[in-house]
Amino acid sequence: MTRASAGNFMPGIKAGLFALALGGLTAGTVASSAQAEISAAFRQAVAEAASGSDSVAKFYRENGYQAIWTGSDEASRQRRNALLAALNETSAHGLPDRSAEVSALMQQMRGVRTTRDIGSIEAALSQALVDYATELQTGLLVPSRIDGGMVRKKHTVDGSGFLAGIRDQQPYAYMRSLVPVSPQYRGLMREKLRLEQILAAGGWGPAVNAKKLEPGDQGPAVIALRNRLMAMGYLQRSAARSYDAALEKAVQDFQSDHGLETDGVAGAGTITEVNKPVSNRLKSIIVAMERERWLKPDRGERHILVNQTDFTAKIVDNGDVTFETRSVIGKNTHDRRSPEFSDEMEHMVINPSWYVPRSIITKEYLPKLQSNPNAVGHIQITDRRGRVVNRGSADFSQYNARNFPFSMRQPPSSRNALGLVKFMFPNKYNIYLHDTPQKSLFAREVRAFSHGCIRLAQPFEFAYALLAKQSENPKDFFHRILSSGKETKVALEQKVPVHIIYRTAVVTRKGRAEFRRDVYGRDAKVWAALERAGVVLPGVQG
Known part of the structure; x- marks a missing residue:
């Protein structure tokens, strides 16, 4: 969706009615009593539509029911565009795709005919911002509902503060400021994008079909191990067909990054981790992003x-x-x-x-x-x-x-x-x-x-x-x-x-992702809960 299309929902609204609803016309243009009547109708419509959300209702009470989204001015248009653009990019954060919600909001905008309609879409856009910002800053899930050992209490945020922020600041900059600022979160975002690109390109190649490989070994399994470690970035391009010193060093580096004993021998544990598909590592990254959102900044x-x-x-x-x-x-x-x-x-x-x-x-x-x-x-x-x-x-x-x-x-x-x-x-x-x-x-x-x-x-x-x-x-x-x-x-x-x-995926200060085993099986539960909430891997269904 382009910025222009996100902002230009006005053709479906009678310009005079829209302006009256916001108190935007002067008394010389229309009788002040008519303007007051429509303004009151707008206030009532917003109040009714926001009644199900304490934070949205609080904001409009404190804001005197002034519109921040549905004005015909440039500031309102930018707010709409910035919000809808962010909602279209939720998958970058490992959150459920919101394109259907954006389409529904656009449809609601195009269908505006009355002052009540305008009030409803005003509240709907505010609720969309509060929901998005809350999920982005505190997480999509409630930890204690997933596993009895995940007793962490999510920190709380002031939803009305998000609305004040978009009202008072440059909209695009403000939406960017909502993204968690921790270096770990930013590193996980970069790793997520990198793994998605590898997944789209077909992954790391054939799995290693062996129970154990060690220095001096040769054969197809050694070549598969070599190729897979090259694809992962642990080994420079090589045509070597034996388990040589370079491959041993690559195995040790891989073992270090995956919490394994760094003996340079590809035993059962190492081969299991080497054979984990890109999609598995990507799930760990997305789960780690959700877990990072649970922590206070x-x-x-x-x-x-x-x-x-x-x-x-x-x-x-x-x-x-x-x-x-x-x-x-x-x-x-x-x-x-x-x-x-x-x-x-x-x-x-x-x-x-x-x-x-x-x-x-x-x-x-x-x-x-x-x-x-x-x-x-x-x-x-x-x-x-x-x-x-x-x-x-x-x-x-x-x-x-x-x-x-x-x-x-x-x-x-x-x-x-x-x-x-x-x-x-x-x-x-x-x-x-x-x-x-x-x-x-x-x-x-x-x-x-x-x-x-x-x-x-x-x-x-x-x-x-x-x-x-x-x-x-x-x-x-x-x-x-x-x-x-x-x-x-x-x-x-x-x-x-x-x-x-409890993190099975972390990004070091040097920007390299490290992975650990899911000791208690908790990350598997978190991923299942994320899937139920609508999170999907790109190109991978089910």
């Missing part, structure tokens, strides 16, 4: 970012990753998967006790105690007053998950389940970051083993980085408390936002 100058699929925890300062460590996330079972949410880290506890969650007590420890009262002897059992229970005199067989009256606590020690430090951002999900004595787990490629909390491979260094903002010698400060052996709470002078996210 202001993440915090300093914030902690935990990407569950990447098994990492990072400290980010002014957009730069200043510390990164491996992490372990919740096991992939319905009651252990780590949730996704944002909060603020308030303090750390050095030499922490582990207060065993009720779910672990009743599901794991109570059955053991019923078989053997001396089981899990490293855990203290305490009553409601905090007194240690004598295991020999307790009859655990009389208790069940509902009536077990005791608490359980593991005192501070190097064997404590939380290790020697935990990092707290109090939340109703009882999730936090902490040390662990199970260091061997960090060598695994897939690190989903915990009860839901996030375990850190380098918790001491993580603590030093956090304390560096408030201590001249954070390492000495930390170890002075650690060596005391006493459980000690250390408040952070400035709270640090924590964002626990």
